[in-house]
Each structure stands twice: as C-alpha cells, then as structure tokens.
Amino acid sequence: MSTAGRFDNTSVTNATNASAYGHHHGPIMNSNHGWEPARQAAARATNQKAPPILLADVSGNNAPPMPGAPLSTINSGVCDIVVDSTDIMCGTVFQAGNQQQVSLRRHCRQQHPGALTNPTTSNVTTAATVAGTNALRLWVRSGGWRDAHYVHEPGVGPVGGWLDTFATEMETLAANDATFAYLYGTRFHRADIRNPRKRRRSVEQVEKECRPSRPKGWEFL
Ligand SMILES: [Zn+2]
Numbered sequence: 001m002s003t004a005g006r007f008d009n010t011s012v013t014n015a016t017n018a019s020a021y022g023h024h025h026g027p028i029m030n031s032n033h034g035w036e037p038a039r040q041a042a043a044r045a046t047n048q049k050a051p052p053i054l055l056a057d058v059s060g061n062n063a064p065p066m067p068g069a070p071l072s073t074i075n076s077g078v079c080d081i082v083v084d085s086t087d088i089m090c091g092t093v094f095q096a097g098n099q100q101q102v103s104l105r106r107h108c109r110q111q112h113p114g115a116l117t118n119p120t121t122s123n124v125t126t127a128a129t130v131a132g133t134n135a136l137r138l139w140v141r142s143g144g145w146r147d148a149h150y151v152h153e154p155g156v157g158p159v160g161g162w163l164d165t166f167a168t169e170m171e172t173l174a175a176n177d178a179t180f181a182y183l184y185g186t187r188f189h190r191a192d193i194r195n196p197r198k199r200r201r202s203v204e205q206v207e208k209e210c211r212p213s214r215p216k217g218w219e220f221l
Pocket residue numbers: 079080081090091092107108111112
C-alpha cells in the first residue's frame with residue numbers, strides 16, 4: 001500500500017477512540033478525579049507520608065467510587081489523562097521499550113488513581129493493534145495530537161513511537177502529495193518540535209521578547 005493509502009482510507013477515517021479495546025489516546029477523562037485510596041488517605045490524615053499506591057489499593061474492596069476508563073495496550077505512550085476541568089492532559093512521556101506500558105500504568109496509578117480500569121493480562125490481538133493504530137493515525141491526521149493541550153509538553157511523544165512515526169510520515173507525504181496536503185494539511189508534529197529554536201528559548205528570553213516596547217519617557221506620561 002502506498003504511504004497515502006496507509007493514512008487516507010476509510011479504516012482510518014472511521015476509527016474510533018475509545019474502540020472496543022479501550023482508549024488509544026486522549027483526552028481520557030478521570031471519573032475519579034481527586035479521589036485518594038483509603039490506605040494513602042489514612043496515612044495522610046495522621047501526617048505520615050502516603051505509601052506508594054499498589055494495585056490492591058485500587059482494586060477489589062478498595063476499588064474507586066466510579067469505574068475507570070479502559071486503556072488499550074496500543075496507546076500513545078503519553079499520559080493522556082485529563083488533569084483538570086478543561087481538556088488539559090498530563091503529558092508525561094514513556095519511551096518505547098519493554099517497560100513502557102508497565103511504567104505508564106504505574107504512573108497513572110500513582111498520579112491519577114482510579115482514572116483507568118486495571119489492566120488485563122490478555123495478549124494483544126491483531127484486531128486490537130489494527131483498531132489502535134488506525135485511531136492513532138486519525139488523531140495525528142486530524143491535528144488532534146498536534147494541537148492537544150498538555151501540562152507537560154510531550155514533544156514528539158515516545159521517540160520512534162506511533163505518534164512520532166506517523167507525524168513524520170504524514171509530513172513527508174504532504175510535502176510530496178498535493179492532494180493529501182489539501183485534504184489534511186502539512187503539519188502533524190506538535191508546534192514546539194517544528195520550531196526547535198523556539199523550544200530552546202529560556203524563560204528570560206521569552207519574558208524579554210514579550211515585554212512591550214515603550215517609547216522613551218513612557219514612565220512619565
Ligand atoms: Zn499522568
């Protein structure tokens with residue numbers, strides 16, 4: 001299949017998030033926002049340091065008040081859990097590798113307890129991979145990933161991961177295929193990645209640049 005065919009087809013256009021396999025990317029609403037498991041809340045109530053949140057702290061009798069959202073194993077590799085009342089997501093990145101999903105899950109349990117349902121141990125099926133990668137392709141193609149709001153800027157996401165790869169492939173495609181560019185635009189990476197010069201500016205530089213220029217004697221007007 002041509003590169004265009006991989007990104008411009010009805011399977012991508014009709015992909016859903018969440019799919020039958022769970023969420024593949026954000027925004028993922030946290031139905032238990034602000035909830036703290038009983039063991040950690042008890043420690044905090046007696047001014048002790050709250051212990052790490054284990055699976056047992058968020059399952060069985062300790063399950064959160066509301067059901068969490070299911071997260072597919074085929075996901076962005078970025079913490080896409082919404083952290084406030086708007087659509088701003090966490091943005092912590094988990095680099096590709098054997099530990100990626102374990103680390104992502106652990107982070108979500110510690111930082112956003114109750115947001116996700118507990119993982120199942122079933123193998124990733126081909127159908128789940130197809131549904132997940134199509135949903136991620138659509139998110140990149142639609143500009144959803146490019147324009148998503150995050151507390152922690154995730155950059156390209158996991159280097160060489162789905163989002164990074166798809167965005168690069170689509171930008172290359174758009175540069176060489178006028179029809180694709182007309183339909184979907186030419187930029188699919190996030191803004192800070194497209195403009196590294198801007199990314200490297202220090203806080204002092206940004207403040208200086210943002211300061212309005214004032215004519216001499218302004219203070220005395
Ligand atoms: Zn997070």
